[in-house]
Amino acid sequence: MSFDVQRVRAQFPILQRQVHGNKPLVYLDSAASSQKPLAVIEACREYYSHMHANVHRGVHALSQQATDAFEEARRIVQRFIHAASEKEIVWTAGATDAINLVAQTWGRTHIQSGDVILVTRMDHHANLVPWQMLASEKGAQLVVVEVTPEGDLDAADFARKLETPKLKLVAFSHVSNALGTINDVKRWIDAAHAVGAIVVLDGAQGAPHQRIDVQAMGPDFYVFSGHKTYGPTGVGVLYGRAELLAEMPPWRGGGEMIADVNLERGTTFQEAPFKFEAGTPPIAQAIGLGVALKWMEGVGVEEIAAHEEMLGAHARKLLKDIPGMRFVGEAERRAGVVSFVVEGLHPYDIGTLLDGMGIAVRTGQHCTQPLMDGLGLPGTVRASFAAYNTLGEVDALAAGVRRAVGMLV
Numbered sequence: 001m002s003f004d005v006q007r008v009r010a011q012f013p014i015l016q017r018q019v020h021g022n023k024p025l026v027y028l029d030s031a032a033s034s035q036k037p038l039a040v041i042e043a044c045r046e047y048y049s050h051m052h053a054n055v056h057r058g059v060h061a062l063s064q065q066a067t068d069a070f071e072e073a074r075r076i077v078q079r080f081i082h083a084a085s086e087k088e089i090v091w092t093a094g095a096t097d098a099i100n101l102v103a104q105t106w107g108r109t110h111i112q113s114g115d116v117i118l119v120t121r122m123d124h125h126a127n128l129v130p131w132q133m134l135a136s137e138k139g140a141q142l143v144v145v146e147v148t149p150e151g152d153l154d155a156a157d158f159a160r161k162l163e164t165p166k167l168k169l170v171a172f173s174h175v176s177n178a179l180g181t182i183n184d185v186k187r188w189i190d191a192a193h194a195v196g197a198i199v200v201l202d203g204a205q206g207a208p209h210q211r212i213d214v215q216a217m218g219p220d221f222y223v224f225s226g227h228k229t230y231g232p233t234g235v236g237v238l239y240g241r242a243e244l245l246a247e248m249p250p251w252r253g254g255g256e257m258i259a260d261v262n263l264e265r266g267t268t269f270q271e272a273p274f275k276f277e278a279g280t281p282p283i284a285q286a287i288g289l290g291v292a293l294k295w296m297e298g299v300g301v302e303e304i305a306a307h308e309e310m311l312g313a314h315a316r317k318l319l320k321d322i323p324g325m326r327f328v329g330e331a332e333r334r335a336g337v338v339s340f341v342v343e344g345l346h347p348y349d350i351g352t353l354l355d356g357m358g359i360a361v362r363t364g365q366h367c368t369q370p371l372m373d374g375l376g377l378p379g380t381v382r383a384s385f386a387a388y389n390t391l392g393e394v395d396a397l398a399a400g401v402r403r404a405v406g407m408l409v
Contacts, residue, residue: 003307008299009388011037023358026393031177031205031337031384032362033227036292040231043291047284055283056256070283073290074273080293081222082213083239090245090273091281094236095204096126098223099171101238101276102200103130105248106221107169110198113139116167118197120145120153121374122176122183125367127202131171145172147374151179151329158188162195170197174206174222178366178382179329180312180337182210189218198244204228208386209308209335211301214239226285230387231292235285238276245272254278296387304387308336311385311394318398322405328380336385339366342401345408347381353404354381359397 009015012035019025027035047069053062055070071086078086092098107130111117117131121144135142143161146154153172162170170192175182185201192199200221206212207224214222221244226235240248250257250269257278259268269275296304315338319325324343341347351363364379365372372379383397 003300003303005307005388005390009390011039012388013038013041015388019358019360020356023356026357026359026396028383028385028389028393028397029360029362030208030386030389031228031366031382033233034208034230034386035388036232036288037230037295039295040288040292044232044284044288047287052284054280066283069287070281073286076290076293077237080212080297081207081237081239082215084215085242087272088239088242088245090238090240090276091286092223092236092238092276093234093282094227095202095223095225096236098221098236098238099126099200099202100130101251102221102223102240103134104251105276106198106244107131107134108138109247109249111135111138111140111168114166115140116143116164117141118143118145118161118164118167118170118192120158120172121147121370122151122153122179122181123171123173123368123371124177124202124204125369126204127171127173127200128370131169140168143167144370147371149375151176151181151331153181153183153188159191162191162197167195167197169200171200171202173202173204175203175209175335176329176368177205177337178368178371178380179331179339180334180384181329181331182333182335184333185217185219193218205335208296209305211305220244226289226292229289229292230295231289232282232285235282235289237289240272242272245276248272248276250275250278252276252278256281299387305335307387308385308389309334311389311391312336312338314391315383315385315394315397318394319401322398322402323409324405328375328377337382338384339380339382341377341380342405345405347379349408350381350401350404353407354397354400357396357400357403359400361397 051065055067198220201219203224208229222239227233328339347363362382
């Protein structure tokens with residue numbers, strides 16, 4: 001069955017609007033945050049309209065109904081990423097929050113002075129700064145895997161640095177948000193495990209675009225955010241192997257995460273995942289994320305990925321002949337992201353002119369300053385595609401970039 005993009009688009013109300021007076025919105029910034037289908041919007045509205053109550057422990061009908069929907073969303077996430085148990089799924093405020101949770105629990109418990117944390121230059125700040133902070137606190141060493149000019153992780157450098165003595169943890173991205181590179185995650189996870197290291201895989205750009213099977217890939221921790229996966233803001237997911245979550249201490253204290261609170265004997269805590277979910281959780285957001293993942297399954301995860309990659313290839317074909325055009329990120333395996341610069345022009349200027357034409361792209365460093373520094377760039381223009389984008393929108397992007405370049409040179 002062919003991919004019916006118009007049928008998909010009809011489910012996204014925001015795509016019907018105009019910007020700057022009468023310009024049809026061409027939204028090509030889904031790597032920053034995807035738009036939401038009507039099913040997700042309605043699920044959140046339904047929750048607030050008909051079942052809002054705090055979850056767990058409530059004996060009344062609304063609380064029980066909200067709890068059932070909330071915990072069903074957890075099971076949907078479990079099935080979506082093929083985790084072994086729903087107890088391996090922890091709700092967080094987002095992917096950034098999930099990485100910080102690992103750093104502040106497993107990291108603080110296991111990383112000692114002189115230990116090594118291996119990260120990559122490719123990574124988003126969210127998968128760099130928490131490890132910098134932990135290394136600084138503990139007196140550990142942060143070692144960085146370099147990136148090739150084509151935008152791949154440098155395999156020789158990665159392999160060599162995996163042999164660093166006292167290596168405890170390896171953190172890297174499933175898919176690069178700035179370049180679109182799809183990393184060979186199974187290869188590097190297996191290699192890290194072979195030297196006894198724990199692996200944290202940032203799936204913020206993986207989960208929206210790839211079929212995820214954490215048991216097959218083998219990361220110890222996998223994180224992703226709701227708002228990049230057609231779901232609401234304010235919710236994310238931490239997957240952790242059950243035995244690791246069991247040994248990790250809580251991070252935040254408060255209601256829900258406790259088993260018994262006693263001022264004389266001290267406090268005991270619930271088992272995972274609840275010991276990591278202090279206070280009122282993001283109930284509506286979690287329910288909305290569950291609906292978003294079911295929506296992706298209904299459309300077809302592989303079909304969405306193929307559609308996005310087709311759009312990326314079409315964009316490169318149209319953009320490559322623009323004078324001064326240089327693509328940033330030429331890895332063999334790429335998601336639906338096109339990142340580029342035009343010689344002599346600042347990305348911000350191009351992005352501003354495109355916005356005036358109704359075309360939304362992202363400009364700047366994309367929260368990857370070390371990567372941009374390594375490439376010698378102030379930033380790039382990034383167009384990122386989703387299930388709802390069309391070939392016509394890619395044509396509009398190419399025409400808009402050509403027009404913007406003509407205005408700026």
